[in-house]
Amino acid sequence: MATTKTAANTAAKKTATKAAPSKTTKAATTKAESTPEESEFQEFFVDELKDIYWAEKHLVKALPKMKKAATSPELAAAFEKHTQETQTHIEVLEQVFELLEEKAAAKKCDAMAGLLEEANGIIEDTDAGTMIRDAGLILAAQKVEHYEIATYGTLAVFARTMGRDDVADLLTQTLENEKATDVALTTVAEGFINEQAVAE
Ligand SMILES: [Fe+2]
Ligand SMILES: [Fe+2]
Numbered sequence: 001m002a003t004t005k006t007a008a009n010t011a012a013k014k015t016a017t018k019a020a021p022s023k024t025t026k027a028a029t030t031k032a033e034s035t036p037e038e039s040e041f042q043e044f045f046v047d048e049l050k051d052i053y054w055a056e057k058h059l060v061k062a063l064p065k066m067k068k069a070a071t072s073p074e075l076a077a078a079f080e081k082h083t084q085e086t087q088t089h090i091e092v093l094e095q096v097f098e099l100l101e102e103k104a105a106a107k108k109c110d111a112m113a114g115l116l117e118e119a120n121g122i123i124e125d126t127d128a129g130t131m132i133r134d135a136g137l138i139l140a141a142q143k144v145e146h147y148e149i150a151t152y153g154t155l156a157v158f159a160r161t162m163g164r165d166d167v168a169d170l171l172t173q174t175l176e177n178e179k180a181t182d183v184a185l186t187t188v189a190e191g192f193i194n195e196q197a198v199a200e
Pocket of ligand 1: 056085086089148178
């Protein structure tokens with residue numbers, strides 16, 4: 001019985017393997033310019049754009065709350081600056097959707113939702129007017145920036161691979177700003193916040 005089953009499975013596998021190339025050939029002849037693989041990838045790519053679009057739209061609402069919660073004027077200013085930059089990131093994504101002739105739509109980004117929840121938790125767990133609060137806010141913000149850096153870095157590479165240098169250039173522009181924000185936050189933290197937080 002077991003032997004028969006194995007033989008049947010092997011036969012089925014062989015049929016599947018044989019069927020695959022002929023299917024591809026048929027599809028390739030009917031769709032010469034855009035292969036099914038390409039359009040499926042573009043669909044996946046657009047889906048990921050919708051994810052980061054949701055993330056940016058929620059971040060732009062969370063940053064003013066983080067600014068309000070900050071103790072030092074330096075950190076408040078950094079959050080203020082990045083709120084404006086995040087608004088630009090949203091507009092750049094809208095430009096990307098337009099270039100791809102896709103409707104700009106947001107799709108819930110679980111990662112950003114979690115990161116922003118964590119930022120709220122840090123605000124709840126630390127006292128207002130302390131440097132521990134600021135050190136914690138920087139930690140939360142840098143996690144967000146690193147998430148954005150990973151996303152834009154990969155999406156820019158995807159766009160370039162798809163032959164969409166126009167889209168890749170726009171995504172790289174945002175990527176560079178996220179990187180600069182991360183560096184700016186490190187500078188604020190290492191300037192005086194971390195040291196004072198440890199001494200509190
Ligand atoms: Fe951003
Ligand atoms: Fe950012």
